[in-house]
Amino acid sequence: MDFCNSVTCWWIFFMGFLFHASFAHQSFADQARFSQKTRNLAGATDLARCLAPSNSRVAFPGSPEYQSARIVANGRFPYSPAAFVFPNTVPQVQNAIACAVQLGIGISPLSGGHSYEDYSLGGRDGVLVVHLAGFKGIEYNKKAGTVKVGSGVRLGPLKLALWNLGKVTVPAGNCPTIGVGGHALGGGWGFTSRKFGMLSDNIIELEVVTSTGGFVTANANKNADLYWAMRGAGANSFGIVTQFTFKVHDVSAPVTSFSFTFQKSQQVQTIRAYQMWGLAAGAEISASLYLDPSGGNRFYGTFLGPSSNLNGVLSLFFANAPSPSNQTVLEIDYIHTALIDAGLSQDANPSVLNLDNYTYSSFLFKAKSIIVKAPGFSDAGIQTFVNTMQAGQLTSYFIFDLFGGSASIVNKIASSATAWVHRDSLFNIQMVSYWQFNPDQASADIAFMSKIWNAVLPFASLEAYQNYIDRDMPLSAYYGSNLNRLITVKRSWDPTNVFNFPQSIPLN
Structure with a gap:
């Protein structure tokens, strides 16, 4: 996730x-x-x-x-x-x-x-x-353009290792502490995905322990049905992955990290500009729009190119967006964007991504997601979202992650090519409400998540992103037209349902 x-x-x-x-x-x-x-x-x-x-x-x-x-x-x-x-x-x-x-x-x-x-x-x-x-190996093959990664490796150490080994990367999420296993098996979106695909799209091979104790290799030519299913629906439904082989991508050239902040009163206008721009944005740029009830309104992302070209890339956005209150544009190397995406300074030592002496902590939150397809929200949809959000719980936030657009490689792959079915999305909205310091707030926060999801549903789709899994959603939201095929693969590889959880792929 x-x-x-x-x-x-x-x-x-x-x-x-x-x-x-x-x-x-x-x-x-x-x-x-x-x-x-x-x-x-x-x-x-x-x-x-x-x-x-x-x-x-x-x-x-x-x-x-x-x-x-x-x-x-x-x-x-x-x-x-x-x-x-x-x-x-x-x-x-x-x-x-x-x-x-x-x-x-x-x-x-x-x-x-x-x-x-x-x-x-x-x-x-x-x-x-x-x-x-314990499965923490990282083996880079420069000649093949691949990396073998143990399923217990986390994204921070993986990005740092690939940078040090060859100034390459895999398209993965922004948070260094996330484990590669569940992330890759459920899709895996990040700030290079519109250029390089979801992380699941970059899986070349998996090594899997099955329900009968067998140890198999799954790729395009061997156990192809399992290979298909694991790329988008593989989290504890078919077996336990011990190692991935991913395609890697060159990120040795300078890249540009950007962030533009706007006012609360401009949230409607910013959403409208964001989705109009996203429809035609080039694949070299990936971005998110962050909004919250208190007035948060920030457009940010990574451009795989020099800062001198950023204005041209964002010209359609700023033709329709308000003037930003604050802005940051940094031309840096790729590994320093990983620091920025983690909320750290670009001046931090990249070694922090290794997570040495890191203490893992728990938080209290409820999350949902909803996928919005082209051309995006109608004006009524934008207004409904903003009105509902601004009247809601202050301990919540919403992130519009740009998955698609006409240039995105994510949308150039057929919906049946892998189990990750969301190939006609424009953006996914991640909805989160947290009550870390006020447990009595839990019921109100959870209710607000349902309220705003239902409010925007008429303007969105019935699809949701499986890496933001929500126990209130049906499996069809995550797997769509691929669900029946996934059930068939489940019967073949795990006929006694050894691998199961409340929203795993069922046998029927």
């Missing part, structure tokens, strides 16, 4: 270096109650005995490592796993799957722990969580 784009990325990423969030300790204060419940569900002794032959490191309830592993990005649902297993090898993953099947418990891979609905912990109590942090 792509959690912590823009302002949220700064909040989560920066604060992770400062402290363990007090919420994490408060939310897990009921550890004893959950521990007992988990023991009853899983049979800790039997599970320990089953996992022992693999020599995997295992954390059971009550241990400090268990509590630490249980801290995921959204602390809204403090699920209590049966245990965390930390494999370093494929046989250890195979053993974990075999034990889950033998003992009749759920199993879930955890790459970065950024699932909006806490599906990284299985979406329920009593699940064996396979923590993939």
